[in-house]
Amino acid sequence: MSTQHEVPSYLTQKEIGPWGVYLEQIDRVTPYLGTLARWVETLKRPKRILVVDVPIERDDGSIAHFEGYRVQHNTSRGPGKGGVRFHQDVTLSEVMALSAWMTVKNAAVNVPYGGAKGGIRVDPKTLSIGELQRMTRRYTSEINIIIGPNKDIPAPDVNTNEQVMAWMMDTYSMNQGSTASGVVTGKPISLGGSLGRREATGRGVYVVGCEAAAKRGLDIKGAKVAVQGFGNVGGIAARLFAEAGAKVVAVQDHISTIVCDTGLDVAALQAHVTQHGSVAGFGGGDAVNDRSRFWEVDCDILIPAALEQQITEANADKIRAKIILEGANGPTTPGADDILHDKGVLVVPDVIANAGGVTVSYFEWVQDFSSFFWTEDEINQRLTRIMREAFGAVWTLAQEKNVSLRTAAFIVACTRVLQAREMRGLYP
Numbered sequence: 001m002s003t004q005h006e007v008p009s010y011l012t013q014k015e016i017g018p019w020g021v022y023l024e025q026i027d028r029v030t031p032y033l034g035t036l037a038r039w040v041e042t043l044k045r046p047k048r049i050l051v052v053d054v055p056i057e058r059d060d061g062s063i064a065h066f067e068g069y070r071v072q073h074n075t076s077r078g079p080g081k082g083g084v085r086f087h088q089d090v091t092l093s094e095v096m097a098l099s100a101w102m103t104v105k106n107a108a109v110n111v112p113y114g115g116a117k118g119g120i121r122v123d124p125k126t127l128s129i130g131e132l133q134r135m136t137r138r139y140t141s142e143i144n145i146i147i148g149p150n151k152d153i154p155a156p157d158v159n160t161n162e163q164v165m166a167w168m169m170d171t172y173s174m175n176q177g178s179t180a181s182g183v184v185t186g187k188p189i190s191l192g193g194s195l196g197r198r199e200a201t202g203r204g205v206y207v208v209g210c211e212a213a214a215k216r217g218l219d220i221k222g223a224k225v226a227v228q229g230f231g232n233v234g235g236i237a238a239r240l241f242a243e244a245g246a247k248v249v250a251v252q253d254h255i256s257t258i259v260c261d262t263g264l265d266v267a268a269l270q271a272h273v274t275q276h277g278s279v280a281g282f283g284g285g286d287a288v289n290d291r292s293r294f295w296e297v298d299c300d301i302l303i304p305a306a307l308e309q310q311i312t313e314a315n316a317d318k319i320r321a322k323i324i325l326e327g328a329n330g331p332t333t334p335g336a337d338d339i340l341h342d343k344g345v346l347v348v349p350d351v352i353a354n355a356g357g358v359t360v361s362y363f364e365w366v367q368d369f370s371s372f373f374w375t376e377d378e379i380n381q382r383l384t385r386i387m388r389e390a391f392g393a394v395w396t397l398a399q400e401k402n403v404s405l406r407t408a409a410f411i412v413a414c415t416r417v418l419q420a421r422e423m424r425g426l427y428p
């Protein structure tokens, strides 16, 4: 990746990070947008950025301040939509990129949303449960002015969960004086959450994984799978692949890497992680000290399901998998994309592979508005159909234009967003 991109005045060239990756992806799709390319600059600028101070009183009486963000990248096709991340490495560039990938993702699977994302730079493991609640509520109050069931709908992401969504929903509702269940998705079932939402991202990864494997003539039964990240995405995807007869041969989390060529016992590993918070110390496999060795593992399907910019020019060449399923957002850099393409590795991009989460978020939002709730079977069937159709459309376009699945997904999505942009016209 060599292109120098225009850096917005609020980021330095050094800080361009994931946003620079996204801009490169937009440059790659622009030649395929025809006359809509006239509007492409829209995609290179977030619509709205809110940076907030989040002060809380710590349990010991001291005051701590955290920096929080909510970025609405685009609302041409509908309200902003996207998760909230609590992580010590959260930056504005990262939240901008994540919000833009939500725009592309929502359009790629054709759910009626724009794209948004939020985050707080904090290691939530350093907070007590009370501190976490106070931080979540203060953050929600600070972004209250731009979120809402028809404006921008947050959801879980890295280190946020149903409980955090419940606090966000309650805080927003208290501020406005009535319960607004549709303001966030990924809520507990008891508060208008949807069956199947918790598993949806991992299930979506599994569904497109089966589609991709079929295209490559790979049998899931006996296929070797390696997963980076064993949380809500990687853990569920690993379980579903194992249940379908695949062998999960390597799992890496933020602390440790565990391998077992004959296949890890995923249920036992899950139980271990629930108890200890990490795969570290799991007895049913071998620990590997050098983290970088994970990328060299002999496997058929590789699932990066942790953070951005993991597969880079430094390690792409070592990858032995036939298929990569991007459970994480932005795990592969454009330079690595080129290397993988030349090696013939099939990369199913994040904006398709992990779109199952926001798809069931959409179902949750629809159910909240109608106050009529669907069965888990209905949800999983609809999810599977949407994921298969999105993958199929992108696959066909990729063949037709002789481009990667990422570029094809961006063509489908950016065309939808910019058509909406053009039809709406500029105001005033």
Ligand code: GLU
Residues within 6 Å of the ligand: 081, 082, 083, 084, 153, 154, 155, 156, 157, 158, 185, 329, 354, 355, 357, 358, 359, 361
């Ligand atoms: N955080 C998830 C994502 O990156 C889900 C977003 C949502 O459901 O709105 O796609």
